[in-house]
Structures are given as C-alpha cells and as structure tokens.
Amino acid sequence: MSTTSKLIRGYEVVIGIETHTQLSTQSKIFSGSSTQFGAAPNTQASVVDLALPGTLPVMNRGAVERAIRFGLAVGAKVAPLSIFARKNYFYPDLPKGYQISQYEIPVVQGGAVEFYVGEVKHKVNLTRAHLEEDAGKSVHEGHQTGVDLNRAGTPLLEIVTEPDMRSGAEAVEYARTLHELVQWIDICDGNMQEGSFRCDVNVSVRKPGADYGTRREIKNLNSFKFMQQAIDFEINWQIDLIEDGGKVQQATVLFNPDTGETRAMRTKEDAADYRYFPDPDLPPLVIADSWVQEVRASMPELPRKMAERFQADYALPAYDATLMTQDKATAAFFETAAKASGSPKLVANWLMGEISRRLNADGLTIAASRVDAPTLARLIGRIADGTIANNNAKKVFDVLWAEGGDVDAIIEAKDLKTTNDTGELERILDEVLAANAKSVEEFRAGKEKAFNALIGQAMKATKGKANPATVNELLKKKLG
Structure with a gap:
C-alpha cells in the first residue's frame, strides 16, 4: 500500500494528523450536563464543568464504549488499563487551569486506516486514540471577549496518526475516510460546522532521505476543502523559507480561508x-475483556469487511467496492440495486458516474437521490436485457431525475427501444458506408479510429436505438 508521492519542488512532504472527534453521548464526559449543540451560552455547564471547589469528575461509560468501538474498527489494541492525566495550561475558557486527558497510557493503541487516492491504495498507521474533555469557547465581539462554557467537558476521542502521509491529497482522503468511519460505527455525528470533527494537521518538508523537518501544526481545520488549501499553502511557505536560507520554527498556525494563508498563532508547546x-x-x-467482546458483538459490518464481501459476492474490483462502501447510505443503495438488477458492476458504474454527478450538481446526498435504488435497478435491467442502449438509458434517466415516473412507460413514450431488426440495420449500415467512403478507406488502410467513427455514424443514424454490439458485428462483416 503506497505512501509515496512525487516530490514537490524537490522536497518530500511529511504529514501527520490529530483529529478531535466529539463522541455522541447525551451528557459530558465527567458530568451529567447536556452536550446538545446551540443552547444559550453557559446554560449547559454544571458545577463540575465550572470546576467549583470540592467537585469531582465521574467517568461517562458511554464515552468509554465509543472508544472501544473505534479501537475495534481500526484493528487497534484496547488497553485493559489506561490512565487519565492533567494537561496543564491556562486559557480563559479552561476553568480548571488544566484539561483532563490521557497521556502515557491511552485507551486505544495502534490500529490503521486504509483508503484510496484515485485508484492507489494507501494505509495510515495510528499511534493512539485517547479520551479527553473539550474546553469552553472564547467568543469575541468587537473589543470584548466572553466565555461560553457549554462545550467544557464535552467528550472527545483524539485520534493521532503516525507521520505517514506524503501529500495534501493523502491527508484529505485519510480525513474523509476517518470522518465516514466514525459516523458508520455511530460514535460521532460528523458535523464539521458544529465542531464535532476537527483536524489539526502537522506539516513538515525535507529533502529525500533526510531526517524529519521541523513541523508546524495547522489548528482546527473543519473543512476538507480548507484542509487541502491550508496544506498546499503551508508546504510552499516552508519550502520558500528554506530556499531563502531560513529555518522553520515549530509553531501552531491558523488558516485564514479568506486569504488562503496560514499565520503563526503561538510557538508550539512540547509535552x-x-x-x-x-x-x-x-x-x-x-x-474487562468481557466488555470488549460485548461491544464487538454489537458492531455493524465494517466498511473494509463489506468491501471485501462486495468483491466476493458481486465480483466488483477493489476500487469500486471501496467507493460503494464509503458510507452506509451508498452501500445500502448499491446492494439494493445490485440484487434487484442482477448487474452489480453496472450499478456501481452508474453510482460512480451519472448518480454521483447529479448529486454533486444538486448538492444532494445519496439518501436524497431523485432516482431511488429500485428505479435505477429497473433501468439497468432494461440495459442488461437489451431493451435500450446505454445512450438512450441516459435519456430515460434524465426524465426520471427531473420528473420521476416509470422506466418502461418513459421508454415507450420516448420511443427509445433498441432496434433489433438486422435487415433494417444492414440497410442503414450500407447508407453509412456509402456516405463515409473516406473512413472506409482509412479503416482498410489500418486506422482503427476510422472504425469507431463509422460506429458513431451508425448509432447516430439509428438515433441511438441500435444495439451497439449488433452494429459492431454487422459492420465488421461488411468491411470484411
């Protein structure tokens, strides 16, 4: 599994990511306060969250269970014993003056996430995933700053990778895959706008074979688009600095989406x-191991296992199977249509092609597709049984997407059935050959492209209603 990429301006890029995943519990990690988003400031902060003297934290069992689910999903070790630590720093939105986190012995150790960049498979190893509490939020209005402690104590699972990524594209695809996984196993709602899934990206550059360069951490990226832009800018900024004779200083930086630039926020702290x-x-x-086994028994079929099953049951290529399992809704859509149509590869092609294009254009998710799985299955069934050619199937799809309706009724109303009358097809082909003598000569001179041009003219003459395979066969016979 590749983790290599082409050099950028003669430098190798090294990237690691720390992801703060807000766990989907209804209460906070050490108190009974609600985690609901959008409440009025400081209405969901208990005496524990405010760190009033004499209060004590109590562990949320649901948060631990979600950490176990994640560990099992990535093939990690779930530690039978882990330790909570105090991480000391002083911010206005951190009432205790320290954050409760895990340091030396985290709850999840190791594991890996696999994904594709294009058709190349990649694997990123995880260092750890540890439980911790979130801080509050400083709210800046004009010349004043207020503190909202509603988020203080919200349960987080911080997922830390090894520095295995070598490009912005790898980093983004890793983050997308992780984003889908935590939703798939139902430990996080994945809402990036509300801060449920935030990534800190560590970027450094080095000459091939050299030691790791000094990294800078791009903080709190909550958009895949911004992540790509931030990484691209940071890479070039570091290279420019080095090429000009400077040295990269370890720092925490913020990305400004308005300018497309990163800027230093503070010198980066070490442990x-x-x-x-x-x-x-x-x-x-x-x-206890019994708890781990109990959680294991409740786990859904994981994306990578489902992809392997799709390869075995539906003869899909590995790349297609991975895309069909990018989220639960896509997987369910594919499997419903594949079973009903009997043509799983065609279903995958339509999902990766026409369906994906329309969803992106209209800003819809697969769950909101205007052509549902049973309808797509009926359309693909008509392609498979030769009722309509692929080009005309797209015309039917256009109507289905815009207006809905019945597949067979649309085929009849639009007169789109495939022509199987070989006598009529031969007559049309004779006319095509007579009208395209130059292409005939070029084909007989060995130019294969000329044959494709003749096929195109034949399909045009039949208004796309001829069976392409039949046209191909008859044309070859006529050309000798």
Whole structure:
C-alpha cells in the first residue's frame, strides 16, 4: 500500500494528523450536563464543568464504549488499563487551569486506516486514540471577549496518526475516510460546522532521505476543502523559507480561508510544557475483556469487511467496492440495486458516474437521490436485457431525475427501444458506408479510429436505438 508521492519542488512532504472527534453521548464526559449543540451560552455547564471547589469528575461509560468501538474498527489494541492525566495550561475558557486527558497510557493503541487516492491504495498507521474533555469557547465581539462554557467537558476521542502521509491529497482522503468511519460505527455525528470533527494537521518538508523537518501544526481545520488549501499553502511557505536560507520554527498556525494563508498563532508547546501528571481524582480506567467482546458483538459490518464481501459476492474490483462502501447510505443503495438488477458492476458504474454527478450538481446526498435504488435497478435491467442502449438509458434517466415516473412507460413514450431488426440495420449500415467512403478507406488502410467513427455514424443514424454490439458485428462483416 503506497505512501509515496512525487516530490514537490524537490522536497518530500511529511504529514501527520490529530483529529478531535466529539463522541455522541447525551451528557459530558465527567458530568451529567447536556452536550446538545446551540443552547444559550453557559446554560449547559454544571458545577463540575465550572470546576467549583470540592467537585469531582465521574467517568461517562458511554464515552468509554465509543472508544472501544473505534479501537475495534481500526484493528487497534484496547488497553485493559489506561490512565487519565492533567494537561496543564491556562486559557480563559479552561476553568480548571488544566484539561483532563490521557497521556502515557491511552485507551486505544495502534490500529490503521486504509483508503484510496484515485485508484492507489494507501494505509495510515495510528499511534493512539485517547479520551479527553473539550474546553469552553472564547467568543469575541468587537473589543470584548466572553466565555461560553457549554462545550467544557464535552467528550472527545483524539485520534493521532503516525507521520505517514506524503501529500495534501493523502491527508484529505485519510480525513474523509476517518470522518465516514466514525459516523458508520455511530460514535460521532460528523458535523464539521458544529465542531464535532476537527483536524489539526502537522506539516513538515525535507529533502529525500533526510531526517524529519521541523513541523508546524495547522489548528482546527473543519473543512476538507480548507484542509487541502491550508496544506498546499503551508508546504510552499516552508519550502520558500528554506530556499531563502531560513529555518522553520515549530509553531501552531491558523488558516485564514479568506486569504488562503496560514499565520503563526503561538510557538508550539512540547509535552514537557504541559506538565502532565496522573489525575488524582480519577482512578485508572479498567476495561474487562468481557466488555470488549460485548461491544464487538454489537458492531455493524465494517466498511473494509463489506468491501471485501462486495468483491466476493458481486465480483466488483477493489476500487469500486471501496467507493460503494464509503458510507452506509451508498452501500445500502448499491446492494439494493445490485440484487434487484442482477448487474452489480453496472450499478456501481452508474453510482460512480451519472448518480454521483447529479448529486454533486444538486448538492444532494445519496439518501436524497431523485432516482431511488429500485428505479435505477429497473433501468439497468432494461440495459442488461437489451431493451435500450446505454445512450438512450441516459435519456430515460434524465426524465426520471427531473420528473420521476416509470422506466418502461418513459421508454415507450420516448420511443427509445433498441432496434433489433438486422435487415433494417444492414440497410442503414450500407447508407453509412456509402456516405463515409473516406473512413472506409482509412479503416482498410489500418486506422482503427476510422472504425469507431463509422460506429458513431451508425448509432447516430439509428438515433441511438441500435444495439451497439449488433452494429459492431454487422459492420465488421461488411468491411470484411
């Protein structure tokens, strides 16, 4: 599985990603306060979240279960014992003056995420995934800053990769795949606009074979488009600096989507700056193997296993099978249409082609497709049994997408049935050959493109109603 890419201006790019995934519990990680988004400021912050003296955190079992689900999904080790630590730093939106996180012994250790960039398969290894609480939010209005502590204590699973990615395209596809996975296993709603899925991207550059360069961390990216832009800018900024004789300084930077540039926010801290130590208010987190097995039994079929099944059951290529399992809705649509039509490869082609194009153009998800799976299956069935040619099937699809209706009724109303009268086809082909003598000469002189041109003229003469295979066969006979 490739993790290589072409050099950029003679430099190799090295990327690692830390993703803060908000877990889908109804209450916070150490208190009973609601995690619902959009409440009035400071209406969902209990005495525990406010860190009032004498309050103690109590672990949310649902958050731990979601961490276990993730560990199983990526093939990681779920630690039988993990430790919570205090990560000390001082921000207005951090009431305790420290964040409860995990450091030396995280709950999830190792694992990997596999994905495709184009048709090339990639694998990114994970270092860890650890449970922690979110901070509050500083709200800036004019010359004033307020603090909203509704988010304080919201449960997060921070997922950390090895520095395995070598391009912005790899980083974005990894993030997309992870985004779909956490929704697939129902541990996160994936709402990036609400901050449920946020990525910090570490970028460095080096000459091939050299040691790792100094990294800069692009903080809080909540859009795949912005992630790509931020990485591209940062790569070129670092190379420009090095080429001009400068040295990259480790730092945390922010991306400005209005300018398309990154800017330094602060010098990047190391672990020592946070003065980690075990939290004395929380005992070690102990996860019995019986609990892990209980969670395993409740897991849905995972995307990679479903893709393998689609390859085995429906003879799909690995690339197609991966795209058909990019999310649950797409997988369900494909499988329904594949079973009903009996032509799974054609279904995959339509989903990757016409359906995808229309959904993107109209800003729709597959769940909101204007042509549902049973209808697409009927249309593909008419292609497979020779009732209509592929070009005319697209005309039927246009009507279905715009107006709905019945596949067979549209075929009849538009007079789109395939012509199977070989006598009529031979007459039309004779006319095509007579009108295209130059193409006939070029074909007989060895130019294969001329044959395709004749096929095109024949299909045009039959208004797309001829069976392309029949036309191909008859034309070859006529040309000797």
